Amino acid sequence: MLATLVDTKALLQSVVASLVAGIGITTAFAILIFGISRSAEMARNERTALATAAGALATLAFLVVAGSIVLGIVVMTTK
Amino acid sequence: MSSDVVLVIVVATALVFDFTNGFHDTANVVATSISTHAMPPRIAVGYAAALNFVGAFISLAVAATVAKDVVDSSVITTTVVFAGLVGAIVWNLATWYFGLPSSSSHALIGGVVGAAFAASGSAAVESAGLLGKVLIPAVLAPIVAFVVGAIAINLAYGIVGRERPGVVNRGFRLGQVLSGGMLALAHGTNDAQKTMGVITLALVANGSLSSDADVPFWVVVSAASAIALGTYFGGWRIIRTMGTRIIKMDAAQGFSAQGAGAAVILASSHYGFPLSTTQVISGGVMGAGAGKQVSAVRWGVAGNIVVAWLLTLPAAAAMGALTYGFCDLFGNDAAGPIMVCLFGLAALAVFLSRRLREEPLPTGG
Numbered sequence: 001m002l003a004t005l006v007d008t009k010a011l012l013q014s015v016v017a018s019l020v021a022g023i024g025i026t027t028a029f030a031i032l033i034f035g036i037s038r039s040a041e042m043a044r045n046e047r048t049a050l051a052t053a054a055g056a057l058a059t060l061a062f063l064v065v066a067g068s069i070v071l072g073i074v075v076m077t078t079k
Numbered sequence: 080m081s082s083d084v085v086l087v088i089v090v091a092t093a094l095v096f097d098f099t100n101g102f103h104d105t106a107n108v109v110a111t112s113i114s115t116h117a118m119p120p121r122i123a124v125g126y127a128a129a130l131n132f133v134g135a136f137i138s139l140a141v142a143a144t145v146a147k148d149v150v151d152s153s154v155i156t157t158t159v160v161f162a163g164l165v166g167a168i169v170w171n172l173a174t175w176y177f178g179l180p181s182s183s184s185h186a187l188i189g190g191v192v193g194a195a196f197a198a199s200g201s202a203a204v205e206s207a208g209l210l211g212k213v214l215i216p217a218v219l220a221p222i223v224a225f226v227v228g229a230i231a232i233n234l235a236y237g238i239v240g241r242e243r244p245g246v247v248n249r250g251f252r253l254g255q256v257l258s259g260g261m262l263a264l265a266h267g268t269n270d271a272q273k274t275m276g277v278i279t280l281a282l283v284a285n286g287s288l289s290s291d292a293d294v295p296f297w298v299v300v301s302a303a304s305a306i307a308l309g310t311y312f313g314g315w316r317i318i319r320t321m322g323t324r325i326i327k328m329d330a331a332q333g334f335s336a337q338g339a340g341a342a343v344i345l346a347s348s349h350y351g352f353p354l355s356t357t358q359v360i361s362g363g364v365m366g367a368g369a370g371k372q373v374s375a376v377r378w379g380v381a382g383n384i385v386v387a388w389l390l391t392l393p394a395a396a397a398m399g400a401l402t403y404g405f406c407d408l409f410g411n412d413a414a415g416p417i418m419v420c421l422f423g424l425a426a427l428a429v430f431l432s433r434r435l436r437e438e439p440l441p442t443g444g
Contacts, residue, residue, distance in 0.1 A: 006211035022224070023230050
């Protein structure tokens with residue numbers, strides 16, 4: 001019955017994509033803040049290797065966030 | 080001559096609806112940012128208004144699909160469109176008055192469905208399309224946003240829980256500026272296009288535009304301007320409900336609700352299920368609150384919002400049907416829409432004069 005009224009496959013994909021994107025963007029942004037905070041703290045304590053690792057984690061998270069913003073604008077322009 | 084007068088009235092009414100749409104939905108974009116002090120109120124609404132304006136120019140792909148698959152397109156006349164718009168405007172203003180965030184898109188669809196039903200009976204309503212394209216996504220949207228908001232806030236607290244609160248709050252507030260910007264762009268793209276679609280539909284129905292013509296540039300500019308102006312005026316009653324009355328939120332919760340909301344809206348849009356921004360953000364706010372502490376959510380306020388969602392389609396449909404029935408009393412000429420506009424202006428004058436007697440003119444809605 002439901003399948004005749006609505007494209008259930010697209011609806012399911014939409015729900016999964018919403019969950020992944022919604023949870024993913026918040027998680028990535030939290031990791032970005034964590035990386036920046038830890039990197040600054042480690043640098044203050046002169047623990048260079050850990051500061052660099054935290055900085056790299058922050059950079060990776062930043063790229064995910066920036067990529068998500070670009071993807072969002074692409075979705076807006078191509079729908 | 081008479082049909083041209085009706086066309087002018089329909090275009091003006093569509094722009095009024097667009098204004099109320101921006102006014103009503105400002106809260107979706109700015110409420111969490113204002114509540115967490117990510118942005119001062121006037122800056123927040125100015126920022127949202129500017130991005131709503133820009134968003135209206137991003138894509139015109141869905142401008143002609145208003146109420147498509149929901150009502151039989153052969154029954155749509157300028158009077159049906161006018162009555163549908165009046166139904167949506169009345170519901171938007173009623174929910175604004177009570178500070179309830181409800182979907183402007185559902186109000187517009189409800190208004191047009193009600194007017195089409197009054198014009199041509201139940202055969203004019205495509206119930207399968209209404210269920211599949213509107214009702215099922217409307218039920219799913221807030222549930223998905225609630226779940227996303229609840230999971231996202233717990234993950235965020237888990238990741239940054241041991242960091243210094245000052246750094247965390249500054250970080251999430253900055254994030255809210257970005258996520259609010261994305262929401263404002265998406266809102267401008269989705270909702271201004273509905274007004275462009277309505278005006279284009281009326282121009283085609285009146286014979287002023289061929290059915291395969293592009294959306295005229297003046298229609299794009301006027302719709303973008305009306306939604307941006309409405310956003311700038313800000314529906315402060317709904318902003319208060321969304322920002323402080325459902326939960327008292329911190330910056331991480333604000334970002335979870337808003338960032339997760341933007342992601343849910345765009346991901347769903349990509350798969351062909353454009354969701355109500357209002358329902359997604361409200362669901363996200365409730366989820367971000369419940370994810371931290373279930374008792375932190377004021378469930379009475381949340382319940383009122385859900386009741387408003389349930390009533391939106393039937394109430395706007397009833398108003399649309401009543402308006403069409405009233406216009407139909409005057410036949411096909413412009414007298415009916417003119418009378419409705421005069422009633423509307425009189426009601427607005429009474430409302431404003433009462434407000435002026437009770438309190439000085441507010442700076443916003």
